[in-house]
Amino acid sequence: MSKTNPGNYFEDFQVGQVIRHATPRTVTEGDAALYTALYGPRFAVQSSDAFAKMLGYDRAPVDDLLTFHIVFGKTVPDISLNAVANLGYAGGRFLAPVYPGDTLSAVSEVIGLKENSNGKTGVVYVRSTGYTSDGTEVLDYVRWVMVRKRDPGSPAPAPVVPDLPAVIDPQALGNAVPLLDSAKWDNDLSGSPFRFADYHVGERIDHVDGMTIEEAEHQIATRLYQNTAKVHFNQHTEAHGRFGKRLVYGGHIISLARALSFNGLGNAFHIAGINGGRHVAPVFAGDTIYAWSEVLDMAQIEGRSDVGAVRLRLIASRNQPCTDHPHKMPDGSYTGDVVLDFDYWALMPR
Amino acid sequence: MSKTNPGNYFEDFQVGQVIRHATPRTVTEGDAALYTALYGPRFAVQSSDAFAKMLGYDRAPVDDLLTFHIVFGKTVPDISLNAVANLGYAGGRFLAPVYPGDTLSAVSEVIGLKENSNGKTGVVYVRSTGYTSDGTEVLDYVRWVMVRKRDPGSPAPAPVVPDLPAVIDPQALGNAVPLLDSAKWDNDLSGSPFRFADYHVGERIDHVDGMTIEEAEHQIATRLYQNTAKVHFNQHTEAHGRFGKRLVYGGHIISLARALSFNGLGNAFHIAGINGGRHVAPVFAGDTIYAWSEVLDMAQIEGRSDVGAVRLRLIASRNQPCTDHPHKMPDGSYTGDVVLDFDYWALMPR
Amino acid sequence: MSKTNPGNYFEDFQVGQVIRHATPRTVTEGDAALYTALYGPRFAVQSSDAFAKMLGYDRAPVDDLLTFHIVFGKTVPDISLNAVANLGYAGGRFLAPVYPGDTLSAVSEVIGLKENSNGKTGVVYVRSTGYTSDGTEVLDYVRWVMVRKRDPGSPAPAPVVPDLPAVIDPQALGNAVPLLDSAKWDNDLSGSPFRFADYHVGERIDHVDGMTIEEAEHQIATRLYQNTAKVHFNQHTEAHGRFGKRLVYGGHIISLARALSFNGLGNAFHIAGINGGRHVAPVFAGDTIYAWSEVLDMAQIEGRSDVGAVRLRLIASRNQPCTDHPHKMPDGSYTGDVVLDFDYWALMPR
Structure with missing residues (x-):
């Protein structure tokens, strides 16, 4: 038996299955600096501890997409190593600010499965959740990927296609932002x-x-x-x-x-x-x-x-x-x- | 009206004008690590907290040029987005050590303007100052850039060319270095x-x-x-x-x-x-x-x-x-x- | 006399010679982030403060090879600037965990010398030791390099070839790992x-x-x-x-x-x-x-x-x-x- 990770094939997924992903990852100022160096973002809240604190944050949070990519990365070895295509995202919410020093882990639940008519691949829907070491959820989102079957001859599961929101209700937004003292927002800065x-x-x-x-x-x-x-x-x-x-x-x-x-x-x-x-x-x-x-x-x-x-x-x-x-x-x-x-x-x- | 930054043209500058720049930026150990990785500097004061502390610093300050580049970068969207050429620097002084955790902001004052004889461009002189969130000035320097005119037909301003020092008086140097216990300077290290x-x-x-x-x-x-x-x-x-x-x-x-x-x-x-x-x-x-x-x-x-x-x-x-x-x-x-x-x-x- | 470093030639080394290397270097979270970005390691102990702490570490230690490379780098200007080839390593032990914030220095002792029969080069054996600013040894290892002679006519030293272990005794291993609460090791993570x-x-x-x-x-x-x-x-x-x-x-x-x-x-x-x-x-x-x-x-x-x-x-x-x-x-x-x-x-x- 091989000790390397072959990834999951379409047959390996079942609706309701919960997968705890490796590797927990402490996000640091080093990651934030690299993120700036790789893309050049200039949003003041994420760039400046002083700006963020004045508004009500503990300090500058890391870029939301850095959190997204780290959580996403954890799901790859379990969800999409045998993927043909990453088909889409939906229903993503940022639930708490992430600061340097926070350790991110991720878990995914399989919420849908649908074999394709060619019998060679199927679509897997997962809701992935990122959380910190004290259990605080910081992000969840759904993605669906087309994954190879191990054996084209294996039977198709009953198709389950989740009902995904076309748009997040705006009343569900904002949990990752403390109440801001927006009078202190400085447009020049x-x-x-x-x-x-x-x-x-x-x-x-x-x-x-x-x-x-x-x-x-x-x-x-x-x-x-x-x-x-x-x-x-x-x-x-x-x-x-x-x-x-x-x-x-x-x-x-x-x-x-x-x-x-x-x-x-x-x-x-x-x-x-x-x-x-x-x-x-x-x-x-x-x-x-x-x-x-x-x-x-x-x-x-x-x-x-x-x-x-x-x-x-x-x-x-x-x-x-x-x-x-x-x-x-x-x-x-x-x-x-x-x-x-x-x-x-x-x-x-x- | 466009929401994107068109940058300033020569006509937009006036002598005495003060521009507060975006984006405040907290310098971190991540930035210092990237600086080392990008250039390979080996100066012990900036590489080692232990070496710097023994001499009298709070810890290793960041490289002076990292401070310079961050301050310079902030001035670009306001000063040189429409520049044809960056003509020169003068009168630069490093005024206080910058440590990881300090947040840098920058402000520039227009100290000179001179239209070029072709009527299409002009030279803008600015003194830019970098400071931390408690107002400590860490760097100031003058640079002059050749900037496009928006409209070649617009009238030339009265030329003002600042009197720049050919060299900084050495008695004005050293503010960014605490009094060192130089008996502890170790040439091997x-x-x-x-x-x-x-x-x-x-x-x-x-x-x-x-x-x-x-x-x-x-x-x-x-x-x-x-x-x-x-x-x-x-x-x-x-x-x-x-x-x-x-x-x-x-x-x-x-x-x-x-x-x-x-x-x-x-x-x-x-x-x-x-x-x-x-x-x-x-x-x-x-x-x-x-x-x-x-x-x-x-x-x-x-x-x-x-x-x-x-x-x-x-x-x-x-x-x-x-x-x-x-x-x-x-x-x-x-x-x-x-x-x-x-x-x-x-x-x-x- | 030149102020630049010409490096040492074979004749400059003597058995028993001890060389203290520049530059002391504080390892930071920035270095750890870059290490991850350059190689993509996913070992949980080095990735997650939370995972490492649960087992008994103070926090996530830096990757062992990051320590190795930093110590090795310090030896280059003194040992191998005039090297023709880096021949091998042996007898390396990791002696204490290295955490962000630790300052690494290195010292090497020449433990062997053997001129090659061509008279143009010789093999230099050094034991290099990395230690933190409080004197804790974190790594030692032997390497041997082929170094150019400055003058092919200079006499050969008496050959000294150190007796190197083919393998480290396993009883000498493990000093860089605290006693772990391995019941808490989570295979999923x-x-x-x-x-x-x-x-x-x-x-x-x-x-x-x-x-x-x-x-x-x-x-x-x-x-x-x-x-x-x-x-x-x-x-x-x-x-x-x-x-x-x-x-x-x-x-x-x-x-x-x-x-x-x-x-x-x-x-x-x-x-x-x-x-x-x-x-x-x-x-x-x-x-x-x-x-x-x-x-x-x-x-x-x-x-x-x-x-x-x-x-x-x-x-x-x-x-x-x-x-x-x-x-x-x-x-x-x-x-x-x-x-x-x-x-x-x-x-x-x-």
């Missing part, structure tokens, strides 16, 4: 004069700048998250694979697009919920990522006069500036340069 | 037997080693400093730009040359003042940086028997060893391989 | 169900995954360790050198192979001793590293019912999966794809 009231539904913002990805960068990032998906790291194998080269971890693109979005959304300091996300096309080293955002909705959160919620679609493109807001063609398919369609709730000071 | 008294004016030191720059390295560094200048990051655009490729941030070269200078100047542990600096030629990934130094002056600082000040010219070249001390040709122009001419005061133990 | 008793002598484990090395990655790593060996950094010179390109620091390969070995050895959480190590062939950026392990021996340590010692041969290959366990040919020479043969004791929970 935060880098944007635009607050919640300055945005409107339907508004589109081209984030202008582009960022070219290097192999060393995405590898360093993906290892930082202890994500072991093979396609990101092994050129010797990938040279003969589907694309002839290493694939960039999809989360790397979310982080790049989010960092680029500072230019236009400088006060959208917190990702409170992930409504949905889709990696539309693969990205490779050498590609330059651009991004634009559309305001899909605006909401007030009961009991919170400090912050408001803005629902944003964040689109990333490769090798194509977003001046014209590339998205979909009339037939509903994405234009050729779109690589990410990410729908999230951000919080902004009022 | 610091890596050099040569103290202040061992150097003499006119001495030239080839630092021997060369360091090749990779795209990932300069991008990681420049994002770490939250420097948003577009030319460093976007190959998709730069492929059609002036050089056909991404430009390395000039400060990256200063840091590389300074780290190389350890070999010959191992006890020059602190940059106390920046008299002047000029990026003579662009540098690109793939280039190998070499460096040499010339001792321009030596000075004692009143009331300090612990350290002396050495004025150094630090020259960096690309793809050319510095055995022959490349600098200028008889006509005063730089030789083709020189990329940096940096004039600074270093402190050394006596 | 550690990522492997296999404990000490599950392995047997002769067992071979292919670690399956491969990792491609980028220039930026090995340069960042090697500078992090303040290792100044020129061959790793200077493409301008190396283009005309033996290989036409920069050489990857051998320790980088050990760390990659060790991180890959998690897949199959997830509970081998600590390197307690280094019996021997040899860099069989050079590695360059672009190469993909694979690894496999063989269990050479198993030993109990007196007085310790918490952990057992497993002696492992760790073989790394380049551009060749380890399915067939590449090692040596019938004539005893290594197969063409093997780059590392590393013999060490790991500790595993019982």
Whole structure:
């Protein structure tokens, strides 16, 4: 019997199954510095202990997506080592701030299974939860992946497709943000004069700048998250694979697009919920990522006069500036340069 | 009205104008580790808490140039987003030690303006000051940049060219260094037997080693400093730009040359003042940086028997060893391989 | 007289000579984060303060190889700046846990000298010891290097070849691990169900995954360790050198192979001793590293019912999966794809 991890195949999953993932991981100031160095985010709350404390945080929390990537990375060896594709995300909520020194662990529950008609693969739906060592839940989200069957001849399970919310109820947002003393929010320091009231539904913002990805960068990032998906790291194998080269971890693109979005959304300091996300096309080293955002909705959160919620679609493109807001063609398919369609709730000071 | 930052054009600046910059930034041990990993400096004071404490520091301060780059990075979105060229530095002083945990902010005052004769650009002089969250000033310096006009037809302002010191008075140096117990300075641990008294004016030191720059390295560094200048990051655009490729941030070269200078100047542990600096030629990934130094002056600082000040010219070249001390040709122009001419005061133990 | 470090030549070494190395170095959470980002290790003890504390550590110790590389790096300017080849390691023991905040220094004693018959080089044997600022020894090991003579005509010293142990006595292992409460070891969190008793002598484990090395990655790593060996950094010179390109620091390969070995050895959480190590062939950026392990021996340590010692041969290959366990040919020479043969004791929970 092999001592190496073969990963789970479609037949290995059962609805209701709970998987505790390795490896617990203490998030540190070192991780936060690397996150800044890899993407260049400039949101003041996550950059400055002094800014964060003045508002009511204990200190600067780590970037929400750093938390996401670390939790996601833990799920890979158990959930998606034999995945053909990462199909989507939904129902993500950030539930508590994560500070350097917190240790993150993750657990996943299988909430849906559906074999594909070809009999070779199936879709696995999991709700993954990240929590700290005292049991505080900091993040949960659903993702679904297409996973290979070990044996095409094995019988299909009864299909269970979970009912996923198209959008997180804004009243469920904001738990990862203490009540802020928003009178102390300093627009000069935060880098944007635009607050919640300055945005409107339907508004589109081209984030202008582009960022070219290097192999060393995405590898360093993906290892930082202890994500072991093979396609990101092994050129010797990938040279003969589907694309002839290493694939960039999809989360790397979310982080790049989010960092680029500072230019236009400088006060959208917190990702409170992930409504949905889709990696539309693969990205490779050498590609330059651009991004634009559309305001899909605006909401007030009961009991919170400090912050408001803005629902944003964040689109990333490769090798194509977003001046014209590339998205979909009339037939509903994405234009050729779109690589990410990410729908999230951000919080902004009022 | 666009929510993205168009940057300031020459017409947007007025003498006396004060700009408070985003984003406040807590410097951490993570930043210090990345700084070491990016340049390889080996100065003992900045590498070792134990070494620094024994001398009188609270702990190891961060590298002076890390402070410089972080402060500089903050000024970019407001000062040089529409710059054609970064023309020079002068009058830089390091005023207090910066330790991990300190939060750095920056403010700039416009101290000079001069339109160029072509009517398309002008020179903007700013004094930028970095300070911690309790208001302690840690660095100030002047830089001047050539900035595009929004409208070539707009009238020229009355020219104001500030009177900049050619050299910082050595009596103004040393505020970022506590009084050291220099009897405890250990030459074996610091890596050099040569103290202040061992150097003499006119001495030239080839630092021997060369360091090749990779795209990932300069991008990681420049994002770490939250420097948003577009030319460093976007190959998709730069492929059609002036050089056909991404430009390395000039400060990256200063840091590389300074780290190389350890070999010959191992006890020059602190940059106390920046008299002047000029990026003579662009540098690109793939280039190998070499460096040499010339001792321009030596000075004692009143009331300090612990350290002396050495004025150094630090020259960096690309793809050319510095055995022959490349600098200028008889006509005063730089030789083709020189990329940096940096004039600074270093402190050394006596 | 030059102020730069020419390094020591064979004639400069004498048996019994003790060299205190620069630069003392405080290891931080930043270094640990970079180590994770560079290699992707997933051992729970080093990843999680919570996991480590529950077992009996003060907090998560840094990776043993991070300690090794930092100590090794300090020895380079004094021992191997003029080395032709790094011939081997032996007799390495990890003596105390290293935590973020500890300051590491190193000292080496010359324990052997033997001139080569060509009269141009000689072999220098040193025992290097790493210790923290309170004098606690954390690591010692022997390495031997082939060093150039300054003058081929200088007389050969009396040859002294130290008697090196082929293997560390397992009773000397374990000092860097506190007595663990191994009942609290959680296999789900550690990522492997296999404990000490599950392995047997002769067992071979292919670690399956491969990792491609980028220039930026090995340069960042090697500078992090303040290792100044020129061959790793200077493409301008190396283009005309033996290989036409920069050489990857051998320790980088050990760390990659060790991180890959998690897949199959997830509970081998600590390197307690280094019996021997040899860099069989050079590695360059672009190469993909694979690894496999063989269990050479198993030993109990007196007085310790918490952990057992497993002696492992760790073989790394380049551009060749380890399915067939590449090692040596019938004539005893290594197969063409093997780059590392590393013999060490790991500790595993019982």
